[in-house]
Amino acid sequence: MKVINVLEEAAKRVHKNVKHLAGTKESGTDHGMGAGGDISRRIDIVAEKTVLDYLREINFECTVFGEECGIVKLSPNPKGFIIMDAIDGSTNAVRGLPFFCCSLAYTPEDKLSSVTDGVVMDLHNGDLYSASKGKGAYMNGKKIQVHKEKPIYFVVGVDISGISPDVLPQLAPILSASNHVRHFGAVALELAIFARGLVDVFVDLRKKLRITDVAAGYLIASEAGGYVVDENGMPLDSNLSYDKRISFIAAANEETLADVRKKLGLSPKI
Template sequence: MKVIEILEEAAKRVHKNVKHLAGTKESGTDHGVGAGGDISRRIDIVAEKTVLDYLREINFECTVFGEECGMVELSPNPKGFVIMDAIDGSTNAVRGLPFYCCSLAFTPEDRLGSVTDGVVMDLHNGDLYSASKGKGAYMNGKKIQVHKEKPVYFVVGVDISGISSDALPRLAPILAASNHVRHFGAVALELAIFARGLVDVFVDLRRKLRITDIAAGYLIALEAGGYVVDENYMPLDSNLSYDKRISFIAAANKETLAETMRKLGLPNNA
């Protein structure tokens, strides 16, 4: 099997195993603090176990870099890393809000920038987003791309959840200039719908995102023709570390990216 097919099958199994849990009291039971630093919920544990069990079943030679489970070596000679956020949007999943996903990515090296394959499964409705480096982005097998034309409504995604008081004023210009601001609570899925052309800009300057949150969605957004950079107008990259925190700006074209960076008072090399 191709790597992308392995990730897709793992995500489909997660969907099958957790869809009955979302919104239930059982889904939110406390299972201690995970490797990423947040409380692991029952639905997170079931989802991660599903992925790990499947990778073991097919003897996929890799090391799993998981948000809850930490580093799990599945082979003495791994061919790379599976970057796993088995439930992105755990709060939504536990409360029954219909916006949460499974995010899986593969990299042959210990780098975010080396990701070659990514899958984001919308665990509410079963939509499957996927991308392999250099081969485009897809939703349910149909090629997708970011919104290239002038939209009827210019939609800006902005994550301010838990933002620090000193970072919030930086967002004031873009918030004031945007009549249609959205945030749904699962960054991987938000990058997927950005890749699909439903959102024109997405901004997260909180310095809170982990690599597990963004690895798959980042590749899907790039392969759909989007531009995704950090606060210094550089491509996102990092070694696979639980201490690393990321901010980013995603835009559908260079002009929109340049204008967004200008409004945010950030470097603009476009």
């Protein structure tokens, strides 16, 4: 079985097992602090167990790098890493807001730039986004790409949740320049809808994102033709670490990326 098929099946099983939990009191019960540093909720635990159980069922030899469970070796000689955020957008899931997802990525090496396969499953409606390196990005089996034409409405996604007061003024130029600013609360799924062409720019400069938040979405957005770079204009990269935090800018084309970086007071060169 191809790696991408393994990730897709795992995500489908998560959808099946958690869709009834979203918005319920049970979904938000406290299960202690997860490896990523946030409180693990019941819906997170159910989702992660679903993925781990499936990987064990098919004897998939890997190390799981999970948001809640931490590092789990599934064989004595693992052949790669599954980067897992089984529920991205846990707040939305617990409250019943219809924007949360399962994010799974595979890399043969201990770094983000080596990710070869990624899947993001919209756990509200079942839409499945997927990509394998060099093979394009897909939603429900149909190829997708970022919005290349001049849009009727230029939509900017900006994550400001828990942002430092020192960083907020840096975002003011792009916030004031656009009448259509959006933030939905699940970065992996926001990168997926960017890849689909529904958002033109997505900015997160909070230095709060973990590898688990971006691994699958980054590959899908890149394979859809998007430009996704760090605050220095370089391609995203990091080793698999719970201490590392990431910022990024995603844009549908090179010209837009340069313009956004200029507005943010960053070098327009990429």
